Amino acid sequence: MPPDSSLLTVGVPKETSGHERRVALVPADVRSLKKAGLEVLVESNAGLRAGFLDAQYLQQGARIALDRAELAAAEVIVHVRAAGADPQEPFAVGETLRENQILIALCDPLSDPRPIAALAERRVTTFALELLPRITRAQSMDVLSSMATVAGYKAVLLAADASPRMFPMMMTAAGTLTPARVFVVGAGVAGLQAISTARRLGAIVYAYDVRPAAREQIQSVGGKPVDFGLESAEGQGGYARAMDQDFYKRQQAAMAKVVAESDVVITTAAVPGKRAPVLITTDMLAGMAPGSVIVDLAAERGGNCEATRPGETVDVGGVTVLGPLNLPATVAHHASQMFSRNISAFLVHLKKHGLPTLDTQDEIVRDTLITRDGQVVNSQIRDRLAAPVS
Numbered sequence: 001m002p003p004d005s006s007l008l009t010v011g012v013p014k015e016t017s018g019h020e021r022r023v024a025l026v027p028a029d030v031r032s033l034k035k036a037g038l039e040v041l042v043e044s045n046a047g048l049r050a051g052f053l054d055a056q057y058l059q060q061g062a063r064i065a066l067d068r069a070e071l072a073a074a075e076v077i078v079h080v081r082a083a084g085a086d087p088q089e090p091f092a093v094g095e096t097l098r099e100n101q102i103l104i105a106l107c108d109p110l111s112d113p114r115p116i117a118a119l120a121e122r123r124v125t126t127f128a129l130e131l132l133p134r135i136t137r138a139q140s141m142d143v144l145s146s147m148a149t150v151a152g153y154k155a156v157l158l159a160a161d162a163s164p165r166m167f168p169m170m171m172t173a174a175g176t177l178t179p180a181r182v183f184v185v186g187a188g189v190a191g192l193q194a195i196s197t198a199r200r201l202g203a204i205v206y207a208y209d210v211r212p213a214a215r216e217q218i219q220s221v222g223g224k225p226v227d228f229g230l231e232s233a234e235g236q237g238g239y240a241r242a243m244d245q246d247f248y249k250r251q252q253a254a255m256a257k258v259v260a261e262s263d264v265v266i267t268t269a270a271v272p273g274k275r276a277p278v279l280i281t282t283d284m285l286a287g288m289a290p291g292s293v294i295v296d297l298a299a300e301r302g303g304n305c306e307a308t309r310p311g312e313t314v315d316v317g318g319v320t321v322l323g324p325l326n327l328p329a330t331v332a333h334h335a336s337q338m339f340s341r342n343i344s345a346f347l348v349h350l351k352k353h354g355l356p357t358l359d360t361q362d363e364i365v366r367d368t369l370i371t372r373d374g375q376v377v378n379s380q381i382r383d384r385l386a387a388p389v390s
C-alpha cells in the first residue's frame with residue numbers, strides 16, 4: 001500500500017557510531033505510532049545488532065528504506081545517540097540531516113555544545129532527551145532512567161565476572177563460602193538497580209547516597225544504607241548538588257573503611273552538568289584486598305575513582321578498576337526496547353501537542369527543545385557556547 005502523504009513520517013536510521021548496537025525504535029512500537037498518525041520508515045538493518053529484523057518492522061506496518069538517503073523524506077528522525085552523546089563522532093548525525101527535519105535523540109548538550117550549534121546552523125529542529133523534566137507525566141518518556149537501569153544491572157555482571165569470588169553464600173561439601181560484600185556509592189536509578197541485581201546474585205550490599213531520601217529506597221531493594229554522618233547534599237529537583245572539596249575529602253575519609261572491607265565497589269555518583277566527584281582515591285584502593293573490583297559507572301563523566309581510565313580496565317596493586325563506557329549498548333535488545341517505548345511516548349506526546357507545530361507552552365516540549373529556526377533556543381547551552389574555551 002502506498003504511504004498516506006497526509007501523515008508525518010518518523011525515520012529510524014542505523015546509528016552512526018560503529019560501537020552502537022541499539023536502535024531508537026523497535027517493531028513492537030510501530031503500531032502505537034501509526035495509531036497516533038505517524039508513519040514509520042526504517043533504514044534497512046537498523047535494528048539488526050539489537051536483534052530486530054526488517055521483516056519484523058514490515059510485519060508491524062513500517063516501511064523499509066534501502067539507504068540513509070531515503071530517510072530524507074521523513075519529517076522526524078529518531079536516533080539513540082547524536083551530538084555530544086556520541087563523543088567519537090559528535091558531528092556525524094547532524095551531517096545527515098536536512099533543513100527543518102526534527103531530530104529526537106540523546107545529545108548530551110551540556111557537555112559539548114558545539115555539535116548543537118552545528119545542528120542549529122543546518123536549521124535542524126532538535127530535541128535532547130536528557131533535558132526531559134523529571135515530572136510524573138514524563139515518566140513514560142524518561143530515557144535516562146531506562147538506560148541507567150540497564151547500566152546498573154550490567155555493572156554488577158561486569159563486577160561478578162572480574163571478581164575471583166562468587167557472590168552468594170554457599171554451603172557445600174567442600175566447605176562454606178562467604179557471600180561477596182558489595183558497596184554501591186550513589187543510589188539513584190543505576191545505583192538502586194545495581195543493589196537489587198547484586199542482591200539477586202546473593203551478595204551482601206551496602207550503599208550510600210548524599211540524598212537522605214535514598215536511605216529508604218536502598219532498603220526497599222534489599223540494601224543496607226550506610227550512614228557517614230555527613231550533611232545532606234540534596235539540590236534542586238531531587239538531584240545531588242555539587243559540594244566543595246572539603247566535603248568530598250570528608251566523604252573519602254568516612255568511606256575508606258567500608259571501601260577497604262568490600263570485595264566490589266560500584267560507583268554511580270553524578271551531579272547534573274558537572275564532572276563526577278572523585279570519591280575513591282588511589283590511597284583508598286591500597287586499603288582493599290587484592291582481587292577486589294571497582295566498577296566506575298561515572299567513567300563517562302570523568303569517574304568517581306581517581307584511578308579510573310574511561311573505557312579501560314586497569315590493575316592498581318591487585319585491585320581491578322573498570323571504567324566502562326556506554327554500557328546500555330552492551331544489552332542492546334532490552335535497552336532498545338526500553339528506549340523505543342520512551343521515545344514513542346515522547347512522539348505521541350508531541351503529536352497530541354500539534355506536531356509539526358511545536359507547543360512551547362508545554363513544559364515537556366519547552367525543556368527538551370534545543371534548536372529551532374537556526375537558533376540554539378536553550379539558554380544553558382547558549383551560555384556554554386558563549387563561555388571562553390578552557
Ligand code: NAD
Pocket residue numbers: 134135136138139142144145148185186187188189190191208209210211214237238239240251268269270271272277279
Ligand atoms: P544521577 O545519575 O544524577 O546521580 C546518581 C546518584 O548519585 C544520585 O542519587 C545522587 O544523589 C548521587 N550522588 C551524587 N553525589 C554523590 C556523592 N558525593 N556521594 C554519593 N552519592 C552521590 O541521578 P539519577 O539516577 O538520575 O536520579 C536522581 C534523582 O532523580 C533520584 O532522586 C531519582 O529517584 C530521581 N528520579 C525521578 C524521576 C521521576 O520522578 N520521573 C525519574 C528518575 C529519577
